[in-house]
Amino acid sequence: MSINKHLSERNQGLCELCNSLTATNEYTLSPKNDDQIENQVALCDTCLSAIEKNEKGDYWRCLEGSIWSPEPSVKALSYRLLQLCKEEDWASQVIDSVELDENVIQWALSIYVQSDVHKDAFGSTLENGDTVVLTQGLNVKGTSFTAAKGTIVKRIRLVSDNHEQIEGKINDQTIVILTKYVKKG
Secondary structure, three states: OOOOHHHHHOOOOEOOOOOOOEOOEEEEOOOOOOOOHHHEEEEOHHHHHHHHOOOOOHHHHHHHHHOOOOOHHHHHHHHHHHHHOOOOHHHHHHHHHOOOOHHHHHHHHHHHOOOOOOEOOOOOEOOOOOOEEEOOOEEOOOOOOEEOOOOEEOOOEEOOOOOOEEEEEEOOEEEEEEHHHEEEO
């Protein structure tokens, strides 16, 4: 496979992780795309194979050097791979010894972040506009009524900063409802 000339020249044709074998692969570090070489790392076949197999262990001791690269993409990939090995003393020591820019750390750890998903009491994914049914009677704070079990709530809205809450109208009043008390209709 041919590799971008500028990417290859960045580390004199060597893999930017192990720094010993010839770089033959352009590796784009997710979640970014391959439109800029700043989002890529030049890798040898051995390092690429180890990444694809999610390998851990002493092979990655080469990261002790690559984590100090001037390239943010190399630092981010090195940090991401060190996280796989962090139970090992050497990897933990490397992680503790380096001070990376917060953006590099976020980039590195972005694959481990799961977006919060609103789910009902039975694990079904809820979306804005869904109709739900209450699975138990709820005392509605600040009002004089109780929402009975089986009440249908149409056109819910997801609370963006709390995946355990939705908003819906009951008796013409918008209330916050915990997702654990609803079933998708």
